[in-house]
Amino acid sequence: MFAISLGDDGAELTPLEPRHAEEFLAHIDRGREFIGAHVGLPDVVTDLDTSRAHLRRYADKAANDAGYLYGIRVDGTLVGGVMFRIFDTESELAEAGCWVEPGYAGRGLVTRACRVIIDWAIEQRGIHRIEWHVSSANTPSIAVARRLGMRRDGVMRESYPYRGKRADMEVWSVLAPEWRADKAS
Known part of the structure; x- marks a missing residue:
């Protein structure tokens, strides 16, 4: 399995696969309330079977070049993750x-x-547009979008039913030329 260093603090990026189901469930259980404040993942991953099924869905997406799931580890412990929920090389999105x-x-x-x-998606795979969909209430995630050089495209008002309420969803994006210009500066 590959691991990409994320700095000198012991943080690494690694693939998440169905064989990590127990570890993934334990990780979600540790952060269930915090993660679930804005993200539906804890509602999907509730036991070992659903953990394995979620990781299998992303393994199938990766096999079809349609989505990817990676774990963030610190000193070997799974503490978070990043993903491409959608990955479409034909539309470059x-x-x-x-x-x-x-x-x-x-x-x-x-x-x-x-x-x-x-950077991998843009430079190696030819993706032109990276989107970030986020609840307007999720200020930490919006801050990540800003740090990544994304621009807010707009707000879809009350478009996301979540836990009995409707949330406004913001769409942020960065285009390949913007990404490259930001890297160069």
Whole structure:
């Protein structure tokens, strides 16, 4: 299995696969309330079977070049993740997403991991547009989008039914020429 260093603090980016189901469930359980404040992952991954099924869905997406899932590890412990929920090389569009346990929020792990996958998608895979869909209430995730050089395209008002309420969803994006210009400066 490959691991990409995310800095000198013991953080790495690694693939998440069905064989990691127990570890993935334990990770979600540690951050269930925090992660679930804005992200539906804890509602999907509730036991070992659903953990394995979620990881299998992404393994199938990866096999079809349609989505990817990566873990963020610190000193070998799974503490968060990043993904391409959508990855479409024909339309040159991808949608990135993330989550992290509460004890690891605010350390720049998600931003660093997203930089790695976005750079790969643009430079190696020819993706032109990377989108970031985020609840307007999720200010930490919006801050990540800003740090990644994304621009807010707009707000889809009350478009996301989540836990009995309707949330406004913002769409942020970065285009390949913008990404390259930001890297060069």
